[in-house]
Amino acid sequence: MTDSPYLFRxxxxxxxxxxxxxxxxxxxxxxxxxxRYQERAPDPAGADExxxxxxxxxxxILSGRIRYRFDSHTVEAGPGDMLHIPAGREHRHKPSVVGPDPVHYVLTEFG
Known part of the structure; x- marks a missing residue:
């Protein structure tokens, strides 16, 4: 198998x-x-932000549920959902886990 700059094992x-x-x-x-592949566990104290x-x-999102809080609104996502959050202060966000189970997800990070 050939090495490729497009494959990350x-x-x-x-x-x-x-x-x-x-x-x-x-x-x-x-x-x-x-x-990135990430696993985020909920905060046992309930202040998971x-x-x-x-x-x-x-x-x-692969499994579990995650909430993103923005200045203007909040959004929740679960298995199979996709999100795109642009870079910049006007799109700033805070993630938190929804429910008792960890959330597993894949993301790209840029700018």
């Missing part, structure tokens, strides 16, 4: 524990985009 990228509630597997492409993020993402 999961075995080549460790699933890292980033915080007590977040694990991620990340590959940085030569095209300036981070590709991260800091504001202004990075752009395209997200595909």
């Amino acid at each position: 999961a075995a080549d990228h460790e699933l890292r524990q980033v915080s007590d509630r977040l694990k991620l597997r990340e590959a940085i492409s030569g095209f300036g985009i981070a590709l 991260a800091d504001w993020c202004q990075t752009g993402h395209s997200i595909f």
Whole structure:
């Protein structure tokens, strides 16, 4: 099998524990985009909300449910849902897990 700049094998990228509630597997492409698989667990205290993020993402939810809070509204997504959040302050967002189960998702990160 030929190596390709388009293929990122999961075995080549460790699933890292980033915080007590977040694990991620990340590959940085030569095209300036981070590709990530993430597992986010709910906050046992019920206050599961991260800091504001202004990075752009395209997200595909594999399992569980996630909520994104924006300045103007809130959106919830579940298995099979896709989201695209542009970069920038006007699109800043805070993710949180909905319900008792972790959420598993794949995202690209840019700008």
